[in-house]
Amino acid sequence: MVRLRCPFPECNCAIVELDESREASLPTGISEKLRLMLPSKHATSDGLFTVFEDIWDFDNIGVSRAISEGSVDIFDKRDAEKVMFTWRGNSYVLSKLQKYLICADCDRGPLGVVCEVRSSKNSDETLTLNMLSLRSVKQAEK
Template sequence: MATKQQFAELATQPKEGERNIYKLYCPYNNCSSVILSPGMGILRKRAQIPKSFTDLEKDEKELSTSEGNGEVDLFWVLGDPFDFDNLGFSKSSSAGVKYLACADCDRGPLGYHDSNFLAEEGGKEFLLRANLVLYVLSQ
């Protein structure tokens, strides 16, 4: 199997608006679950991350990620939750936010869905944070 890499280590950096060419994996040790298949997500910048998402991320010591300024982050955006390979959702928070976690190891959050937000195209968005998952180039 090819080596799993973090987003910042990729030789071919995806650009905003492009579809993923990689298989995306759960980033946690001892979990090899595929989260997203190639071609399923579109890379987008999103400015509004629910506060509790960043708080939960800071509490996770085992996961190493590149630090951002919290204002704008890159996400793999999907319009249908069934397009993920192996991802679970939390119950909605009081603000209508559901957090995304690995369905095999139940760890996360790896992204979120805000039920109060409609995309420019009029649909829902399910956001997987680009720098929280591991990548393997599809063969």
């Protein structure tokens, strides 16, 4: 069993068990646009996330305060295809960054995001997803 953990050696908090059925691939470079923590300044983002509908599905995760409108400008409707992804057989577009996911023990991050997404088929259908970047955490055997 593989656990996703806080990447900081002095912390190493267990965040959640890796579940490949929850993975979603967002466009490359999205981590930089979302200002997510990467392992080094030379790391590239592959756009892989593990996605949860309910924040309580995590074993241990913290959440930042609400993010002010316009502080992260990637949700321009003209560039919707740049933030489109498929998860569990449905296509979504990121529409609003709400909060950041951080380590519950050391408060460092951001390791992921809480986003409002809309269905690419029905733009009136929205959903809030908790998306943990697999590049921002470390994977370790239990």
